[in-house]
Amino acid sequence: MTSNDEIGRELHTLRDYLRWAISEFGRAGLFFGHGTDNAFDEARMLVFHGLHLPLGTDPALLDARLTLVERQKVLALIQRRVEERLPAAYLTNEAWFAGLSFYVDERVLVPRSPIAELIAQDFEPWLSARPQRILDLCTGSGCIGIACAYQFDEAMVDLVDISLDALNVADINIARHDLGDRVSAVQSDVFDLLGGQTYDLIVSNPPYVDAQDLAAMPAEYQREPALGLASGPDGLDITRRILREAANHLNEEGVLIVEVGNSCVALDDAFPTVPFMWLEFEHGGHGVFAMSREQLLEYAESFA
Structure with a gap:
């Protein structure tokens, strides 16, 4: 992975980070099966979690620019997903079952x-x-x-x-x-x-x-x-x-x-x-x- 500082200088909007995450997941050959079954949904889950945004956020916000702190947090989540192969639910500490939200971690x-x-x-x-x-x-x-x-x-x-x-x-x-x-x-x-x-x-x-x-x-x-x-x-x-x-x-x-x-x-x-x-x-x-x-x-x- 390129350094987070370099990536953060080139990516600016919410849309940028979603696209980059999807590409990184494909490059790394991640496996999906813990709440999502594809790279797009997995990227959306992690990026939106890092920004404290609901998954149903208005698409018009995709072109909103991220602050430096937000960029660092989102990049760290994506990096851990790729390098540690942690299921996204362990990174967000949340999983959905039967329409209900549950706390989960590696236990x-x-x-x-x-x-x-x-x-x-x-x-x-x-x-x-x-x-x-x-x-x-x-x-x-x-x-x-x-x-x-x-x-x-x-x-x-x-x-x-x-x-x-x-x-x-x-x-x-x-x-x-x-x-x-x-x-x-x-x-x-x-x-x-x-x-x-x-x-x-x-x-x-x-x-x-x-x-x-x-x-x-x-x-x-x-x-x-x-x-x-x-x-x-x-x-x-x-x-x-x-x-x-x-x-x-x-x-x-x-x-x-x-x-x-x-x-x-x-x-x-x-x-x-x-x-x-x-x-x-x-x-x-x-x-x-x-x-x-x-x-x-x-x-x-x-x-x-």
Whole structure:
């Protein structure tokens, strides 16, 4: 990269910095997959964040000139994105999920689950009634459970994770959304410390990346906590535990929703007699299944 001082002398307007950022991202061969899928949206996110401008800013401002301090701040963000391969969400400390803003940093994965679409649909037709108790298992930032708390405004929600670092971020988001009266962060290795608690809905986006995929991931994914990604040779170590134990923590009409992404093939291979119900998504995404408590009990011997 040319020095920031030299670049700052040649670039003047908001439009200049957007164009330059897009070019730098292309030159560096960045990977996009943490809230954006292209260089333009990524550049807009970082440049507008550096200038404290909303993403819907009037296009007429694109020709506004930046101050020296503003130019230095924007250049520093772009430089870190290129040189450190940090996902943009870690640079802005913000990610959006289910239409809601969440604080994120390098202690948690950047939210990107297709489960947001299921939340917006009230998990229909899987739930027979509005859930009163919800568990977000392997919660990370808490985005799934907090989005559920918005969707089901009378429900009590537990956000569970083994990582205290992740739970500290979840606590930030509980406070950010003023949900401390209904949402709680709980440390537990899967169900180990939940005692006899039961829920109407258990939703989980657990670690599910197999060893081969983990080694081949782009650098941006390597900046995320491995604890939130890796799950054994076939990506199913945590999912197997969930399948074995979830029925004990579901109420009679309870439902389990689990995302396993690309490990869906390995899951079908591991349990060939189990008819997993793989859900379809209008807005993209795959590898999410739904199972009732009744089904979990029916196939308990397979999961054991």
